[in-house]
Structure formats: C-alpha cells, structure tokens
Amino acid sequence: MPAHAPVPDPADTDPLSRERAHLSASRDALRVMREDVQALDIKDVTANWVNAAVLEAQIDERIKALADLSHTPLFFGRVDYLHTTQExxxxxxxxxxxxxxxxxxxxxxxxxxxxxxxxxxxxKDPLDVALRRRFGYTAGDLTAYEDEHLSDPAEAERTSRLLQAEIERPRVGPMRDIVATIQPEQDEIVRSGLGGTVCVQGGPGTGKTAVGLHRVAYLLYAHRERLARTGTLVVGPNRSFLHYIEQVLPALGELEVKQATVDDLVAHVEVRGTDEAATAVIKGDARMAQVLRRAVRSHVTLPAEPLMVVRGSRRWRVPAYELEEIVRELLDRDIRYGAAREALPQRIAHTVLVRMEQAGEAPDDRVQDAVARNPAVKAAVKAMWPPVDPAKLVLRLLSDADFLAAHAEGVLTPDDQKRVLWQKPPRSLRTAQWSAADAVLIDEATDLVARTHSLGHVVLDEAQDLSPMQYRAVGRRCTTGSATVLGDLAQGTTPWATESWQEALFHLGKPDAVVEELTAGFRVPREVIAYASRLLPHMSPGLREVSSVRESPGSLTIREVPDLDGAVVAACEESLRHEGSIGLIAADGRIPALSEALAAAGLTWLTPGSETTLTSRLTLVPASLAKGLEYDYVVLDDPSSVVAAEPDERTGLRRLYVALTRAVSGLTVLHRSPLPAQLA
Structure with a gap:
C-alpha cells in the first residue's frame, strides 16, 4: 500500500496486519532499489578511468546506504493529514x-x-495532522502500534507508552539514534539552519549528544551538495567516546562524516610528555596566541641594503627604503606569514618591472615571474622574511627564557613564563617530550604560517572541557562554516574547563552563536538525577536542574558496606541478572583492585567504548572516561574516592556528578568511607 494512500476505513478491524504488510512491501521496495543500483553498468558512461573510479566509489557508497538492517525498523511512525496539500x-x-x-x-x-x-x-497545535501513529518492534518485527488523534478534542493529552518504552529500551552496544523519540524542543535544534552556530547547554540525559549527531544528519540531507564539497566533522573528548557514538550516523544513512578528538586535529608532533595542571592552564590560555603571533612576526627583518637585480646586460636597483615599504605593507595587511612570504618576491619583481617600463622596455608576466625567481631576489626574501617551522618556533619559546620573555612581555607574568619553560630543554625536535598542550600551541603557530582548511560544519561535543587554545584549534576548522557546540558546564572536569558559553564561543570564533538550553531529561530516572543534583549548588551555582520525565521507584540504592570490593562484585552480579548493559564506575586509582576482584569472582568485563556481547555486558569504567557514556545499570564505587582523585574539590564534585548520572534504569552507590557532605 503506497505511503500516500487515503486514510483507511475505520471499519477496518486489523490495522496491525495491514501495517505489517506495508513493512514487508517497503522492505521489498528497498531491496529493488538496491538491486537497481547494483545492476548499473558504467563501462561506457565515463571518459577516463579516473571518472570511472570516482563513479564506482559513489555507487558503492549508495549500495551501502541502501542496506536493509534487519535489527533496525524501516519506519517507526506515521502521520495522516487532514487538509492543505496533503489532504x-x-x-x-x-x-x-x-x-x-x-x-x-x-x-x-x-x-x-x-x-x-x-x-x-x-x-494545542496539530499542524493539520489528524492522526499520529507510533510503532513498536520486537527483534525487528512490528508488534504494536499506538495512535494519537490530534484533531479529536475528546481525546486527552497523554504520554506515549511506546515512546516511553523506546527511551527505556536496554542499552546494549554502542549509542543508538533517537530518531523515533526526538522531542519538539530537540527537533527545533536539529532542524536549525546551516548558516548559524548553535550551542546546546544540556544536563545529563537531555539528549544533547544525540541532538548534535541528528543535526549533522539533517544538515547533510538539507545541504548535501554544499557539505559534500566542504566536509563535516564530529569532535569528541576521547577515543572511547567516539567509538561509543560511531554507529549513530551510519544508522541514519550517513557514512561520510569524519570523527576525531582535539588531539587528533593537532597531531603535528608525537605527544610523549605531560604537564602539571598549572602549566597546562597557562599553555591553554588565549594569551599564548598573542605570544605566538609576536614570535612568528619577529622573524621579519627590515632591509638595510638595496637590492641589485641583473637581467642580461642590464642591472636594476631597488633601494632599501622601497623594500622596507613593501615589507611594512605586508605586515600591515596582517595576512598569514607564509602567504606574505610568497607575495614578497612578486611585489619586488613588480617594482623592477615598473623600472623596466620606465626605461622603454615592455615586460610581460613571464618576465615578472622570472625576476621573482632571480637568485638575488630569493636571497633578499630569505633575509627579510625567512621561513618559519612552527614546531621549532614553539620549541624555542619553551626552551629559551630570553626569547620567551621578549615576546611575552606585558602578556604573561614572569611567574607564568617560568611555569611554561621546560626545566630540561631538549636538544632537538626529535627528543622533545611534547605534551598535549604543546601540540595545540604548534597548531596555533602552524595556522599563523598557513591557513588551516575550513570545513562546512563541525560538531564539538563535551565542549565544556576545552581550554581557550583548544577552542581556537577547533574554530580554525570551521572559520568559513558553522558549528554545533554541545556540553554541560556542570560536567567540566578539566582544570581549564570553561565557566561560560559566551567566553567559550568567543574563543571558538563564533561569538554570535545562539545558546539553547535543554532541561528535560529522558535518560536518567527522576530519583537518580535529583540525588546527583544535590551537588549543583556547590560546583555550578546558577545552572538549572534537569527535570526528568521518567519516574522509576527503586532506581536508586545507596549502601554503606564494610567490604567494598566484595560488595561491588556482588552488586555487579546482581545487575547482570537484568537485561541490558552494566557499568562499574570507580576512581581511576581503584581500577586495578577492582579488576582483580572481578577476575577472582570469574566475571569478565569490557573497556569503555567496547561493544557489549551476550557473554560480556559489564564494563569497568575509570571515572575519567565516564563522560558521555551511558549504561542501563551503574554500580558506583566509593564516591569519596572519585572526589579525592581530582586536584580540587569542585572538580572532584563535577567528576562525581558525571559518574552519578550515567544510569538509565538503576544506580547502586556503594561506599565504605563517608559520602561527600554535599550529598547529604
């Protein structure tokens, strides 16, 4: 039965069979669509092998996109219209x-x-819809439906049972799409235009990550040609998180979106070292951008001698003051260092050509190019505007106290300068123990030399944890495009975590972005989020508490136990009796002891981001990697240890807030030492 067929006669008494028949017919139609693409013969379509290879790759991608995934419902809803063009x-x-x-x-x-x-x-606003129907599936089979008669005033507004069941469906495996459960306030963000940047502040369970990914899928649908040219990118906090979300976009038919961490974006050097927190905060401060800019431009030297260009039997002299004017003009234009360096020989050559014309000659562009390549001109350019290696520049800044002081004067305090200097400077680039913050500085310097390629759209998730310099690094990837920024200020757990979205968006280069707030929670049960929200006034005063739509009595258990390891193992065994995924979250320092306890009990476990299986549904999660992940049941080991593992109490409370809000169905909190006072 075609999708645009008339609304069936109410006398029809077997709608479920009719819907199953439509599902079967739709699957047959999808199979035919795929077979039609597979049967395409392109032997005589293209003029050369390059075009043929490109077309063949496009056909392969189309075949993949038309795959019928047996475990994924082909449709999940239906709308029947009343009037207008869809009558x-x-x-x-x-x-x-x-x-x-x-x-x-x-x-x-x-x-x-x-x-x-x-x-x-x-x-209140039916939008000309007479009936909205939702479908329920079991193991890929259509087993139920539920109707809302939006035009019937006698039918009361009610919560969809199937919608609730879909939200609560056990989380086995990677993150899945929420395409069947998108709420109106989420849909507004998903369908916002490509031209502007959107920042989504969302507490735990509000679906901000899913909203961001679905926004990418929507933009690729609405602006496919443009984004196919310019590209899209999803930036996540770590590899475990990216692995967890990597199946969402392919499930929606989008196969070409790249994923990366900030460290991946700035991987100009191998990161082998670490910084103390105070040092990393200074290196991540936006002031470092000014220091780097000064250091790059310091390589320019104003000429002191005239330039003599020999061509055949003639000599052409360019005085030092004219060379200085050219150099100062390029400096004033404030273009990239490398672009200015490429322009300099052409500017000098143009000056020589003017003299040739004044002498009665008629030089053309080929002569100008030849003059620009003249050995004397090349030598002058090298002396005035030498090449800059970004990594060598950063190495010198962090190794040479005098060089740093010269370019950090009035920007960094003397104490700041001492903090960022290496105690034992490396002998060469090859032996340098670069930190993650150093790599971001090199990326900044690289962009000062040559412009970073800009994409059409970038999604930045868990954005609250980035430093100003990291924001700048991501912003460089979308200077001519737009961004979707996702995060929760209450979950900022790095020493440099941002305190306001306005500040973060300024450093990202998107100060005019629209900030949206999601406060309706769909994932975390009301009892759990209310308990975790006790921490908000102590770590992020002013943020609105998430209001969960899911009430689940018995979803929160808090127990003080004498044998913590034994109680944790018992709680994991109890959770494994339920369907779905189980996450055991603990302070990073507790992971080795818990690994031994689980192994002694004969329990196997996974690492964060791994796909659960029928034989292994338990994941052992260091608290530092819990952000962005979710599990049906969570066992939280000793909250005080989670807080104590962080450098300060507020960061520790935020880390605990993250750990407390990973559960979808049930949370068990076990402690031997007293709970943090803020949870009282």
Missing amino acids: GQRFYIGRRHVHDVDGDPMVVDWRAPVSQPFYRASK
Missing part, C-alpha cells in the same frame, strides 16, 4: 526514503519537511 494523505516516517517501482514513496525520510509534524504536532 487525506498518509506518510510513513523512517530513517531513509523508500519508493516503489513507480517512484511513489513507501517511507519518507525523517528529515523531509513533510515529516516534521510527526515531531512537532500536539493537541
């Missing part, structure tokens, strides 16, 4: 578009305009 028409909403042999839609992509009322329509 009496019905559309099935799914993760991809499917059409029959005549081109009529069997399933409409969730990103299409006609699908928007499925997410936005309500009793």
Whole structure:
C-alpha cells in the first residue's frame, strides 16, 4: 500500500496486519532499489578511468546506504493529514526514503519537511495532522502500534507508552539514534539552519549528544551538495567516546562524516610528555596566541641594503627604503606569514618591472615571474622574511627564557613564563617530550604560517572541557562554516574547563552563536538525577536542574558496606541478572583492585567504548572516561574516592556528578568511607 494512500476505513478491524504488510512491501521496495543500483553498468558512461573510479566509489557508497538492517525498523511512525496539500494523505516516517517501482514513496525520510509534524504536532497545535501513529518492534518485527488523534478534542493529552518504552529500551552496544523519540524542543535544534552556530547547554540525559549527531544528519540531507564539497566533522573528548557514538550516523544513512578528538586535529608532533595542571592552564590560555603571533612576526627583518637585480646586460636597483615599504605593507595587511612570504618576491619583481617600463622596455608576466625567481631576489626574501617551522618556533619559546620573555612581555607574568619553560630543554625536535598542550600551541603557530582548511560544519561535543587554545584549534576548522557546540558546564572536569558559553564561543570564533538550553531529561530516572543534583549548588551555582520525565521507584540504592570490593562484585552480579548493559564506575586509582576482584569472582568485563556481547555486558569504567557514556545499570564505587582523585574539590564534585548520572534504569552507590557532605 503506497505511503500516500487515503486514510483507511475505520471499519477496518486489523490495522496491525495491514501495517505489517506495508513493512514487508517497503522492505521489498528497498531491496529493488538496491538491486537497481547494483545492476548499473558504467563501462561506457565515463571518459577516463579516473571518472570511472570516482563513479564506482559513489555507487558503492549508495549500495551501502541502501542496506536493509534487519535489527533496525524501516519506519517507526506515521502521520495522516487532514487538509492543505496533503489532504487525506498518509506518510510513513523512517530513517531513509523508500519508493516503489513507480517512484511513489513507501517511507519518507525523517528529515523531509513533510515529516516534521510527526515531531512537532500536539493537541494545542496539530499542524493539520489528524492522526499520529507510533510503532513498536520486537527483534525487528512490528508488534504494536499506538495512535494519537490530534484533531479529536475528546481525546486527552497523554504520554506515549511506546515512546516511553523506546527511551527505556536496554542499552546494549554502542549509542543508538533517537530518531523515533526526538522531542519538539530537540527537533527545533536539529532542524536549525546551516548558516548559524548553535550551542546546546544540556544536563545529563537531555539528549544533547544525540541532538548534535541528528543535526549533522539533517544538515547533510538539507545541504548535501554544499557539505559534500566542504566536509563535516564530529569532535569528541576521547577515543572511547567516539567509538561509543560511531554507529549513530551510519544508522541514519550517513557514512561520510569524519570523527576525531582535539588531539587528533593537532597531531603535528608525537605527544610523549605531560604537564602539571598549572602549566597546562597557562599553555591553554588565549594569551599564548598573542605570544605566538609576536614570535612568528619577529622573524621579519627590515632591509638595510638595496637590492641589485641583473637581467642580461642590464642591472636594476631597488633601494632599501622601497623594500622596507613593501615589507611594512605586508605586515600591515596582517595576512598569514607564509602567504606574505610568497607575495614578497612578486611585489619586488613588480617594482623592477615598473623600472623596466620606465626605461622603454615592455615586460610581460613571464618576465615578472622570472625576476621573482632571480637568485638575488630569493636571497633578499630569505633575509627579510625567512621561513618559519612552527614546531621549532614553539620549541624555542619553551626552551629559551630570553626569547620567551621578549615576546611575552606585558602578556604573561614572569611567574607564568617560568611555569611554561621546560626545566630540561631538549636538544632537538626529535627528543622533545611534547605534551598535549604543546601540540595545540604548534597548531596555533602552524595556522599563523598557513591557513588551516575550513570545513562546512563541525560538531564539538563535551565542549565544556576545552581550554581557550583548544577552542581556537577547533574554530580554525570551521572559520568559513558553522558549528554545533554541545556540553554541560556542570560536567567540566578539566582544570581549564570553561565557566561560560559566551567566553567559550568567543574563543571558538563564533561569538554570535545562539545558546539553547535543554532541561528535560529522558535518560536518567527522576530519583537518580535529583540525588546527583544535590551537588549543583556547590560546583555550578546558577545552572538549572534537569527535570526528568521518567519516574522509576527503586532506581536508586545507596549502601554503606564494610567490604567494598566484595560488595561491588556482588552488586555487579546482581545487575547482570537484568537485561541490558552494566557499568562499574570507580576512581581511576581503584581500577586495578577492582579488576582483580572481578577476575577472582570469574566475571569478565569490557573497556569503555567496547561493544557489549551476550557473554560480556559489564564494563569497568575509570571515572575519567565516564563522560558521555551511558549504561542501563551503574554500580558506583566509593564516591569519596572519585572526589579525592581530582586536584580540587569542585572538580572532584563535577567528576562525581558525571559518574552519578550515567544510569538509565538503576544506580547502586556503594561506599565504605563517608559520602561527600554535599550529598547529604
């Protein structure tokens, strides 16, 4: 039955069979679509092998995108319209578009305009929708449906049972999409335009990460050609997190979005060293950008001697004052160091050509290029505007106290300068023990020399943990594009974590971004989020508490135990009796002891980001890697140890807040030492 068929007769008494038949027909239609692409013959279509290879790769990607995943429902909803251009028409909403042999839609992509009322329509504003139907699936089979008659005033507003069940479905494996459960306030963010940057402040369980990923999928649908040229990128806090989310976009049919950490973006050198927290804070301060800019420009030397260019039997003299004017003009234009260096020989050559014309000659562009390549001109350019190696520049700044002082004067205090200087300067680039913060400085210097390639759209998740210099590094990747910034100020756990989105967006280069706040929680049970929110006044005063829509009595258990290791193992065994994933979260220093306890009890476990299996659903999670992850059941080991592991109490409380809010169905808190006073 086509998706645009008339609304069925109410007398029809077997709608579930009819919907199953439509699902079967849609799967057949998708199979035909895939077979049609596989059958394409491109032997005589392209003129050369390069075009043929490109076309073949595009066809392969299309075949992958048309794969029918048996465990993923082909459609999850339906809207029946009343009037306007869709009068009496019905559309099935799914993760991809499917059409029959005549081109009529069997399933409409969730990103299409006609699908928007499925997410936005309500009793107060039905958006011309007579009926919204949601479907329930079990192991890929359509087993239930639920109707909302939005035009019927007699039907009261109610919470969707299937929607609630989908939200609460056990979390086994990587993060999954929320395309069937997107809420109106989330949908507004997802469908916001490509031109502007959006910053989403969202507490635990508000779906901010999923919203960001679905926004990428929507933008690729609405602006595919543009983003195909310019590219998209998702930036996450660590590899475990990226592995956890990596299946969301492919499930939505988007296979070309790259993922990276900030460390990946700035990997100009091998990171083998670490900084003390106070040192990393200074290196991550935006003031370092000014120091680097001064250091780069310090390589320019104003000429003291005239330039003599010999061409054949003639000599052409460019006085020192004219060379100085050219150099000062390039400095005043404030273009990239490398671009100015490339422009300098052409400017000098142009000056020589003017003299040639004044002498009656008629030089052309080829003569100008030849003059620019003249050995005397090249030598003068090297003396006035020598090449700069960004890594060598940063090495000198961090090794040479006099060089640093000369360019940090009035920017960094003497104590700051002492803090960033290496105690034992390396002998060469090869032996340098670069830290992660040093790599960001090299990236800044690299951009001062040559412009960083800009993408069409960048998603930055867990953004609250970035330093100003890291924001600048990400911002360089979208100077001509837009960004989606996701985070929660209450979950900032780095010493340089941002305190306001306005400041963060300024450093990102997007000061005009719109800041949206998500406060409705869908993942964390009300009892759990209320308990964790006791910490908010002590670590992030002023932030609004998340209001969970899910009430789950018995979801929170707090126990003081004499044998902590034994109690943790018992709690994990108890949690494993339930369906879904289990996360054992503990302070990083407690991980070795808990590993031994689990092994002694015969329990196998996974590392964060690993895919759960039927034989292994327990993940042992260091608290430092818990951010962004979620599990059906969480066992939290000794909250006081989590707090004590951090350099200061506020950071420790934020780390604890993260750990407390990873559970979807149940949280068990076990402690031997007293709980932090803020949880009282």
